[in-house]
Amino acid sequence: MTTTPRADALIQIEDLRREFQMGTEVVAALDGVTIEVAEGDFLSVMGPSGSGKSTLLYLIGGLDRPTDGHIWVRGQDIAALDENALAHYRRQEVGFVFQSFNLIPTMTALENVMFPTIFAGVPHTQRADRARRLLRLVGLADRMEHRPTELSGGQQQRVAIARALVNDPSIILADEPTGNLDSHTGGEVMELLSQLNQDEGRTVVIVSHDARVAEFVSRTMHLLDGRVATSPD
Numbered sequence: 001m002t003t004t005p006r007a008d009a010l011i012q013i014e015d016l017r018r019e020f021q022m023g024t025e026v027v028a029a030l031d032g033v034t035i036e037v038a039e040g041d042f043l044s045v046m047g048p049s050g051s052g053k054s055t056l057l058y059l060i061g062g063l064d065r066p067t068d069g070h071i072w073v074r075g076q077d078i079a080a081l082d083e084n085a086l087a088h089y090r091r092q093e094v095g096f097v098f099q100s101f102n103l104i105p106t107m108t109a110l111e112n113v114m115f116p117t118i119f120a121g122v123p124h125t126q127r128a129d130r131a132r133r134l135l136r137l138v139g140l141a142d143r144m145e146h147r148p149t150e151l152s153g154g155q156q157q158r159v160a161i162a163r164a165l166v167n168d169p170s171i172i173l174a175d176e177p178t179g180n181l182d183s184h185t186g187g188e189v190m191e192l193l194s195q196l197n198q199d200e201g202r203t204v205v206i207v208s209h210d211a212r213v214a215e216f217v218s219r220t221m222h223l224l225d226g227r228v229a230t231s232p233d
Ligand SMILES: Nc1ncnc2c1ncn2[C@@H]1O[C@H](COP(=O)(O)OP(=O)(O)O)[C@@H](O)[C@H]1O
Pocket: 020, 021, 022, 027, 028, 029, 047, 048, 049, 050, 051, 052, 053, 054, 055, 056
C-alpha cells in the first residue's frame, strides 16, 4: 500500500519498521507503526522498557534510519534523504532532549547552548545573544559561565533544553527528560516543555514514565513490542 502524505500532518509515519540484527537473531524494535502528529501537538509516548519508544524518537529526529516505512515531515520523506539533507533536517527542524542531558563537560552553559549554531553560518555575537536569551528563558541568567559539573541536574536539563531550541526547531523530541531528576525538578522541566508547546506553538513528542506527564500533554500513545497498542483516546 502506498499513501501520499497529507498536507495537514506535521509528522506522518506509515508502517515504520526498524530491525536490529543481534547475532543470528533479528529484533524488530518497531514492527509497523503508523501515527500522525499535527502541528502544535504535545504527544506522550508510553510503553514498557524495550517497547521501541527511543527507537521511534530517534527515527523521527533523523538520528537513525528505518528498515522500512515512511516518515513524512511537512510532506518530505526523511527516510529518503541523503546524509547531508538529513543532517540539515536534524539541525533546522528538530531539538533533542535526552535523559542524560548530554552536555559537553568542558564547555560552559553558554558554549553548550551555542554549539549547534556553529554550522549555521551566523556571526558569533549573534549566536551568543540568542544563546543568552534562551538561557534567560529557561531561568539560568546567572549560570551562563558555569560548566555542567557546577550545575544541578535540573539546571543541566534546562541548559539542554535551551540548546535544543537554539536553531529554532518546530519539533522538540524529549526522551525521558525527567528520568534523572527528583520529582520537584522534573515537574519544573515538564512546565518548561509545556510552556514551549503552549506559548511558542512548538510540537513536542515526549517519552516518559512519569505519570504526571498526562497533565501536560494533548495526546498519549502506547507502544507494546514495537506496535501501537490501543490508545485510550
Ligand atoms: N542499537 C540497537 N541494537 C540492537 N538492538 C536494539 C538497539 N536499539 C534498540 N534495540 C532493541 O530494540 C528494542 C526497543 O528498544 P528501545 O527503542 O530502546 O526501547 P524503549 O526506549 O521503549 O525502552 C529493544 O528490544 C532493544 O533491545
